Amino acid sequence: MITRRTALMGAAFVAAAPAIAVQKASADSESMTPVGAKVDLANMPRRKVELVAPPFVHAHEQVSSQPPAIVEFEMTIIEKEVEVDDDGTMMQGMTFDGSIPGPLMVVHEGDYVELTLINPPENLMQHNIDFHAATGGLGGGALTLVNPGEKTVLRFKATRPGTFVYHCAPGGPMIPWHVVSGMSGAIMILPRDGLKNEKNEPVSYDKVYYIGENDFYIPKDENGDYMRFEDAGSSYGDTVEVMNGLIPTHVVFNGKAGALTGDNALKSKVGETVLIVHSQANRDTRPHLIGGHGDLVWETGKFNNPPERDLETWFIRGGSAGAALYTFRQPGVYAYVNHNLIEAVNLGATAHVVVEGEWDNDLMAQVVAPTAYGDMHISKKALP
DSSP states (O other): OOOHHHHHHHHHHHHHHHHHHHHHHHHHHHHHSOOSSOOOGGGSOEEEOOOOOTTOOOOOOSSOOSOOOEEEEEEEEEEEEEEOSTTOOEEEEEEETTBSSOOEEEEETTOEEEEEEEEOTTOOSOBOOEETTSOSGGGGGGGOOBOTTEEEEEEEEOOSOEEEEEEOOOSTTHHHHHHHTTOEEEEEEEOTTOOBOTTSOBOOOSEEEEEEEEEEOOOBOTTSOBOOOSSHHHHHHHHHHHHTTTOOSEEEETTSTTTTSGGGOEEEETTOEEEEEEEESSSOBOEEEETOOEEEEETTOBTTSOOEEEESBOOBOTTEEEEEEEEOOSOEEEEEEESSHIIIIIIOOEEEEEEESOOOTTTOOOSSOOOOGGGOOOOGGGOO
């Protein structure tokens, strides 16, 4: 008897199998005849890092004080139902470590990323991970395909500094479905000597926020109500039909409309410098900080390229991650949005940053409070 699980797993394996065979053979060949200088991985220092859920990021050095190391991470794939808005709309999600997006990993150029990827037996699907930062093997996707009840370990060298997307890519039609069900995240590879501005001068940040933007495609029933499914497998057919229309029902930050507002709004202070890492694994987006700017923006996310200055809105290509540095100058509530304002306001792609501090009238002041138009007889000469 062919179950839903075996059918879906089989489709993924058939799509991915040729690449797996080729890439494994290539990897074996490289291990026997290495190209370039040999690296003594057996004696390289190791450092284990515990990941944290976005928008927060695990502790890390901005300027490395240590030689290159093997940095060990562990992620567990969790299939679960998630709530995507305050109306109670539910989606059968697929996640890295239980969060949408998956955690942000931070290493330095020259380090080795060693990831243990776990697919628990209670899951239904095959999964893997494709690192846009990695070289070869479909970004690791060809070497990490795990069935429920399996785990794998992947190691790759961080050769290119910048911010990069990772996502699940188990093969064929499973790829877009897994991605828009929540299976994406990002990795930041810092230069060993830290970030630099457009003049190649050192810059630093006080904190990092990681914002992962997702587009969801949730089916509706004949009454126009969002459908709810028993498990991920049973949602596949109806979800793909919506996906193929290319019109998302939700566009959200960090897994849910309003996830980074209210009690969960991001916090900062006047004078504090924040690095915002923003990823979108599937669609283009246009981040904008209302009331602020991108002091320095690595729009394509690659730190070997000089950042642009003073941007109002920047462009993140689908399948990439970018970074923006900003020092807050005024207190208040800032809205960080996708400046497709339909997607920001109507579909959910909005976050808030609550900033504490003293107001600077030189930067902005209310010269005249709102009053009845007929009562405004103030001479411009009398204004401060």
